[in-house]
Amino acid sequence: MDHLSIPALALVLLFITLLYRYIVYPIFESPLSRIPNAHPTSPISPLWILYIRYNDRENATVHALHAQHGPLVRLGPSEVSVNCVDGGIKTIYSGGFDKGDWYSKVFANYGVHNMFSTALREPHSKRKRMLSNVYAKSVLLASPALRAICQTVLCERMLPLVGEVVEGDRRGDGDWGKSKTKGVMEAYELFSALTMDFVTAYQFGLGQGSNFTQNLTHCRKWLENYKARQAYTFWPQEMPAFTAFMRSVGLGTLLVPKWVDEANQDIEDWCLSMCDKAEAALQSRSGDEKHAGDYPSVYAQMRASLVKEQVKEESGLAEKQGTSLTEETQLSIASEMLDQLAAGFDTSGITLTYLAWELSKPQNSQIQASLQEELRSLSPSYAKASPDVEGTELPDAKVIDELPLLHAVIMETLRLHAAIPGIQPRVTPSDATLGPPGAEVHGIPQGVRVESAAYSLHRNPEVFPKPEEWRPLRWLDADGKVDSGGEKMRWFWAFGSGGRMCVGSNLAMAQTKNIVAALWSNYTTLVVDDKGMAHRGGYMADPLGSSEGSYLLIQLEKLRAADA
Numbered sequence: 008m009d010h011l012s013i014p015a016l017a018l019v020l021l022f023i024t025l026l027y028r029y030i031v032y033p034i035f036e037s038p039l040s041r042i043p044n045a046h047p048t049s050p051i052s053p054l055w056i057l058y059i060r061y062n063d064r065e066n067a068t069v070h071a072l073h074a075q076h077g078p079l080v081r082l083g084p085s086e087v088s089v090n091c092v093d094g095g096i097k098t099i100y101s102g103g104f105d106k107g108d109w110y111s112k113v114f115a116n117y118g119v120h121n122m123f124s125t126a127l128r129e130p131h132s133k134r135k136r137m138l139s140n141v142y143a144k145s146v147l148l149a150s151p152a153l154r155a156i157c158q159t160v161l162c163e164r165m166l167p168l169v170g171e172v173v174e175g176d177r178r179g180d181g182d183w184g185k186s187k188t189k190g191v192m193e194a195y196e197l198f199s200a201l202t203m204d205f206v207t208a209y210q211f212g213l214g215q216g217s218n219f220t221q222n223l224t225h226c227r228k229w230l231e232n233y234k235a236r237q238a239y240t241f242w243p244q245e246m247p248a249f250t251a252f253m254r255s256v257g258l259g260t261l262l263v264p265k266w267v268d269e270a271n272q273d274i275e276d277w278c279l280s281m282c283d284k285a286e287a288a289l290q291s292r293s294g295d296e297k298h299a300g301d302y303p304s305v306y307a308q309m310r311a312s313l314v315k316e317q318v319k320e321e322s323g324l325a326e327k328q329g330t331s332l333t334e335e336t337q338l339s340i341a342s343e344m345l346d347q348l349a350a351g352f353d354t355s356g357i358t359l360t361y362l363a364w365e366l367s368k369p370q371n372s373q374i375q376a377s378l379q380e381e382l383r384s385l386s387p388s389y390a391k392a393s394p395d396v397e398g399t400e401l402p403d404a405k406v407i408d409e410l411p412l413l414h415a416v417i418m419e420t421l422r423l424h425a426a427i428p429g430i431q432p433r434v435t436p437s438d439a440t441l442g443p444p445g446a447e448v449h450g451i452p453q454g455v456r457v458e459s460a461a462y463s464l465h466r467n468p469e470v471f472p473k474p475e476e477w478r479p480l481r482w483l484d485a486d487g488k489v490d491s492g493g494e495k496m497r498w499f500w501a502f503g504s505g506g507r508m509c510v511g512s513n514l515a516m517a518q519t520k521n522i523v524a525a526l527w528s529n530y531t532t533l534v535v536d537d538k539g540m541a542h543r544g545g546y547m548a549d550p551l552g553s554s555e556g557s558y559l560l561i562q563l564e565k566l567r568a569a570d571a
């Protein structure tokens with residue numbers, strides 16, 4: 008037999024090495040080979056999961072795989088989906104696994120990282136410590152700013168607007184009454200406007216934040232811009248190297264059209280203008296003197312923390328409010344503000360829309376009536392709220408927070424319709440162990456992408472019987488009190504968990520509770536058209552919308568005193 012030449016031998020060796028590295032090892036020898044495959048190609052190629060993801064079908068598809076294979080499923084050569092608490096979310100999220108670059112590719116603003124986009128644990132927790140206090144429950148429930156925001160956004164803006172729609176004054180005016188029917192509103196737009204006004208008012212102060220509720224044209228344009236961009240995050244998040252290559256050869260616009268950059272620029276400019284106004288309000292001191300709601304609570308906290316750092320760097324300068332900001336500090340604040348604004352309005356707007364949908368279905372009319380009774384039993388109550396500041400006494404924030412049925416209705420909506428039902432990817436450290444007790448997989452190497460999703464965790468039938476049904480009473484005990492212990496809370500993951508859990512969860516609960524209390528203390532709602540109410544299947548669960556351009560049309564009827 009002839010001897011092989013050296014180049015041929017090298018080729019054979021290369022072939023064997025590649026065969027081992029990319030086929031034999033991942034299928035038979037990798038520690039991940041002990042995990043059931045999502046698809047026969049999963050150990051050697053990510054194409055299958057990328058295809059599912061591109062088509063926005065990930066949540067339901069991966070959930071069905073967990074039901075079939077158990078808590079660990081291998082999605083790709085180096086990617087695992089995890090659906091359990093012990094050996095799952097406790098290990099990954101409370102254990103502080105790093106985020107990797109999935110977030111940093113799309114969630115940095117102005118080219119500057121913020122809390123959400125920061126990959127590594129240490130810089131992230133330093134940033135989070137700067138802000139946690141301003142979002143703490145005790146601070147929020149006692150906050151004069153939040154009280155003033157409820158008065159302005161709910162009593163002065165929302166209730167008069169809804170009143171006009173119900174009385175028929177706004178019918179056919181092209182604003183809320185898309186259906187041009189008396190008393191009918193587009194719920195998704197109403198709730199997005201309200202949550203944007205709420206969140207930006209807390210961040211920048213009422214006078215400096217948005218007024219979408221009374222400026223619907225701006226609200227629509229903003230929402231369209233914001234939503235349309237989201238379809239293009241797939242490329243930089245899931246295929247960063249390919250996206251970078253396409254950009255480097257001038258073909259980036261084939262993946263992400265130019266208008267997406269322009270829309271991002273508009274949104275960044277808008278946020279920067281609110282930062283400028285908040286800065287001016289702080290400098291003129293008008294913020295805290297005029298009106299509690301005008302104080303830019305989050306902006307001021309962020310500014311003070313970053314100025315402290317800036318001052319340390321410019322050693323010798325006295326730290327004070329008047330310290331002028333460097334451009335770097337300005338952009339750092341703006342990046343953080345824009346991230347929180349986006350995270351805060353959209354998630355809460357989505358939650359409120361699904362809540363309105365469930366509550367307004369004919370089969371849930373009894374729950375709606377009981378909720379109205381609970382809300383109207385408050386003294387003072389939103390049923391007596393008036394747009395006149397002097398004439399209104401609002402219910403106490405702590406009392407609203409403790410209403411059991413209101414809490415249960417929101418928890419159940421967050422469970423079944425989590426606004427972020429999709430994957431929250433993290434990266435394994437070396438030699439990780441995952442899987443429930445007794446079925447652990449040991450020796451998982453460093454750098455494997457692992458992820459859990461609220462969609463699947465919230466559909467565990469052993470913890471949430473009949474998981475596809477919206478049943479708020481599952482959150483109450485036999486005495487009608489909130490049942491906040493046990494397995495349900497361990498599996499409840501609407502706000503994530505661990506060090507990277509939602510920093511705004513208390514603000515989310517406070518604004519959602521107050522919006523629900525103000526609306527349903529005064530009105531009864533019924534579904535008119537819900538063709539648009541299907542979940543998007545990826546990271547966010549915003550409703551897809553119908554071909555006619557609506558999401559959820561609800562009929563509102565004024566609740567008379569005798570109805571309660």
Ligand code: HEM
Pocket residue numbers: 122123124135206346347348350351352354355358425426427430431432500501502503506507508509510511512514515
């Ligand atoms: C119903 C409303 C909300 C839901 C369901 C929600 C859900 C979540 C979830 C699941 C995460 C973790 C995401 C991940 O790691 O991929 C998160 C993080 C975050 N949320 Fe929320 N959120 C809500 C409201 C808010 C509000 C009102 C704000 C602020 C104004 C906010 C600001 C943030 C920020 C800054 C993070 C990143 C935290 C970190 O990286 O440490 N969220 N949220």
